[in-house]
Amino acid sequence: MIEPEIDPRLEERLRTTLQAVARTTPRSIAPYRRAPRPRRGRAALVAAAVVAVAGVAASLAVARHRDQAGPGSGAGVATSPATSQAAVSGSLLATPLAHDVRPYVTLDQPGWRAVNLPAGFGWSGHPTAGCPGCTASRLVLVSGTDALGGAVFTAWIVDAVYDVTQLDTPVAIGAIDGRANVRAAPAGVAQNRVTLAWPLADGRTAFVDATGMPTDQVVEIAAALHVDEPVPTVDPLPAGWRSVPAGGAASVALRVDAFTDDRGRSMQIVATNQGIHGLLDWAASFEHLMVNPASTVEAGGTTVLADHAAWWPAGRFGAYWIAGDWGYRAVGAGFASQAEFLDALASLQLTSSTDPGPGLFVTPMTQYEGFSYATGWVAGDAS
Amino acid sequence: MERRPQRSVAVDDVDGFEAFYGRALPGALRLAHLLTGSVSVGQDVAQDAMVAVHQRWHEIENPAAYLRTTVVNLSRSVQRRSIRERMHLRGRPEAVTSIPEVDETWRELRRLPPAQRTVVVLRFYEDLSLAEIAEQLGKPIGTVKSTLHRALSTLKEVLP
Numbered sequence: 404m405i406e407p408e409i410d411p412r413l414e415e416r417l418r419t420t421l422q423a424v425a426r427t428t429p430r431s432i433a434p435y436r437r438a439p440r441p442r443r444g445r446a447a448l449v450a451a452a453v454v455a456v457a458g459v460a461a462s463l464a465v466a467r468h469r470d471q472a473g474p475g476s477g478a479g480v481a482t483s484p485a486t487s488q489a490a491v492s493g494s495l496l497a498t499p500l501a502h503d504v505r506p507y508v509t510l511d512q513p514g515w516r517a518v519n520l521p522a523g524f525g526w527s528g529h530p531t532a533g534c535p536g537c538t539a540s541r542l543v544l545v546s547g548t549d550a551l552g553g554a555v556f557t558a559w560i561v562d563a564v565y566d567v568t569q570l571d572t573p574v575a576i577g578a579i580d581g582r583a584n585v586r587a588a589p590a591g592v593a594q595n596r597v598t599l600a601w602p603l604a605d606g607r608t609a610f611v612d613a614t615g616m617p618t619d620q621v622v623e624i625a626a627a628l629h630v631d632e633p634v635p636t637v638d639p640l641p642a643g644w645r646s647v648p649a650g651g652a653a654s655v656a657l658r659v660d661a662f663t664d665d666r667g668r669s670m671q672i673v674a675t676n677q678g679i680h681g682l683l684d685w686a687a688s689f690e691h692l693m694v695n696p697a698s699t700v701e702a703g704g705t706t707v708l709a710d711h712a713a714w715w716p717a718g719r720f721g722a723y724w725i726a727g728d729w730g731y732r733a734v735g736a737g738f739a740s741q742a743e744f745l746d747a748l749a750s751l752q753l754t755s756s757t758d759p760g761p762g763l764f765v766t767p768m769t770q771y772e773g774f775s776y777a778t779g780w781v782a783g784d785a786s
Numbered sequence: 787m788e789r790r791p792q793r794s795v796a797v798d799d800v801d802g803f804e805a806f807y808g809r810a811l812p813g814a815l816r817l818a819h820l821l822t823g824s825v826s827v828g829q830d831v832a833q834d835a836m837v838a839v840h841q842r843w844h845e846i847e848n849p850a851a852y853l854r855t856t857v858v859n860l861s862r863s864v865q866r867r868s869i870r871e872r873m874h875l876r877g878r879p880e881a882v883t884s885i886p887e888v889d890e891t892w893r894e895l896r897r898l899p900p901a902q903r904t905v906v907v908l909r910f911y912e913d914l915s916l917a918e919i920a921e922q923l924g925k926p927i928g929t930v931k932s933t934l935h936r937a938l939s940t941l942k943e944v945l946p
Contacts, residue, residue, distance in 0.1 A: 409807070420891040421911040425816040428825060436853055486900065669841075 417525035492754035494674075496703035499727025506753040543634045543647040543679055544624070546615075550647055550679045550725055551708040552617035552699050557683060558635040565608045567600040567683055576601045576608040576609075577626035585618050597621040603630055647750065649680045668737040668747065675730050682723055682730040702750030709741055803843050807836060810850060814857050820907045821861035823896040831860045858908070860924055862900060875890055896946050902937035 434525045491498060492509070540559065547553020555629055570582035581601025597618050599611040609630050615619040620641075628635040640646060675681025697710035708723040720741045738744040814835055818828035835856035839849050846852045895903055908919045916934070920927040 410942060413938060413945070416891055416945070417906060417910045420888045421820055421907060423885060423888045424818060425911065426894050428812070428819040428828070430812040459796065551931040555835075588788065637891060638819070711895070736841070 405554075411667060469644045476598065483753045490755050492752060494703050494705075494749070495672055495726075495731070495751040496707065496724055496749055496755040497705045497726055498753055500729050500753070500755065502728035504675060504755045506755065508672060509754055511750040540634045540649060541680070541683060542628070542637065543649075543683065544637070544640070544644045545679070546644050549699075549706040549725060552706045554613065556611070556613040556616065556621065556624055556678075558605070558609065558611045558625065559636060560633060562606075562631060562633075563608060564602065564606055566602060567608065570598060570600055574599065574622060575626075576622065581625075582624070583607075583618070599625050599626075609635065647679055649677065668735065670733060670747065672733040672751075673732040676728050678725055680729055680730075682732060699744065702745040707745065707748075709745065711741065724750060764775070803840055806839070806849055810853055811836065813851055817854065817912065818857050818861055820911055821858065821904055822864060823903070827864060828861075831857055831864060834860050848875070854912070856921060858904065862904060890945070891941075891945060894941055898937055898940060902933055905933045905939075906937050908932060 544556040570584040574583040584598045814832040818831040
């Protein structure tokens with residue numbers, strides 16, 4: 404095969420460029436580091452004051468799950484997020500834990516085992532700084548009783564100028580010319596996803612990401628946002644909506660390392676004690692929440708936002724859920740169907756005890772930051 | 787059953803995989819970065835590719851080749867992903883080096899259609915022949931040739 408004639412100058416330029424850019428690539432995958440939240444301004448404090456009224460997804464989940472924990476969920480299932488004083492165990496999907504209690508995942512299904520993997524190795528990706536929304540502090544409004552069960556509206560501000568014309572459609576955000584990208588759902592508004600971006604006068608850029616809402620409503624709420632402070636606010640709240648405040652506790656992101664079973668199925672879980680805010684942080688880097696086609700399903704007694712990206716290999720499924728102050732992300736591989744994945748997920752238990760009973764596989768969740776190696780250990784026999 | 791706490795039993799031959807992981811990850815990250823145009827998306831791709839290698843560790847004869855193929859395939863898949871990523875790719879500061887000509891060339895490379903950029907990267911970074919690229923992508927060699935031709939024509943037009 405004769406190669407096309409290539410201008411040697413252009414070829415040299417391309418080779419030089421590719422080598423030079425390649426040299427800028429980090430040699431490893433950066434661990435998750437979350438930026439500190441900016442100081443809240445007056446308007447944000449007003450939003451924070453609605454905490455008691457609005458409640459968080461955690462408390463709703465607690466109320467909803469209060470009577471749903473079955474006998475198999477273990478002793479000490481909490482009726483409110485368990486604090487550090489109360490050791491609990493129960494379904495990973497439905498046991499609420501307070502932000503200061505670390506969950507340990509336990510498996511009581513035969514054939515599963517923990518897996519040691521090199522640092523940084525995983526299915527869930529690592530959030531990175533640099534994209535519009537990564538590590539941002541954001542306004543989160545939800546319309547459902549469960550934070551992941553209904554429409555979600557998020558807004559945040561990036562202290563940088565972005566070329567908003569990359570979005571497809573011009574749209575007026577109040578008196579400001581912005582742009583919108585709408586990914587309409589094939590069936591109704593449930594999957595409708597709207598992204599807005601508009602420039603602010605001081606060199607910042609405002610972003611909105613919403614799902615499950617008509618586009619007009621997204622624009623209407625966006626136009627009502629107060630954007631003077633680092634975190635947008637809206638006052639009064641739109642009727643039927645509540646604000647989910649960011650947790651005041653120090654942010655903790657944990658991951659449980661891969662575990663696998665004899666059938667080649669595997670799963671990895673990431674947990675954050677910041678509820679939906681933590682999940683949005685996690686997701687903001689590239690994908691997942693509100694980006695992948697997702698649907699809410701009931702699994703293991705809780706509402707799970709289940710997703711599957713078209714580009715994922717066959718057998719991979721993901722899920723988000725919130726229990727107590729914690730938000731979780733699980734990605735499984737090697738599953739025959741989403742139902743099978745969710746069944747496996749529902750079989751997982753958690754405990755806050757470091758001394759679990761016999762016959763359990765326990766994989767202590769490793770703190771993400773500073774994570775160097777999986778430290779799974781076996782508290783029972785696989786066979 | 788008596789509880790027997792112990793260190794986790796590693797996956798089979800994890801040492802072999804771990805050594806490969808440490809050795810091959812930087813290259814996978816670089817290739818994925820060039821193919822996707824984004825460091826962070828490239829990291830995702832490289833991780834997924836490593837997962838694929840790990841899952842077939844005992845089946846594949848040439849892990850490095852398998853890894854490269856997987857990086858290329860996954861990079862092609864992710865190039866049609868969300869608007870957030872498109873903004874990520876295009877919204878970040880363009881300068882990645884301190885060399886204006888390199889930055890300018892990189893900007894134009896990123897603007898190429900994914901298929902064209904892939905061929906350019908495989909040809910001039912991975913140094914693959916057209917036949918090897920065709921095999922890598924599973925495409926006829928004529929298609930690869932014309933894709934490369936279109937990419938070079940575009941670049942010649944836009945680059946001073």
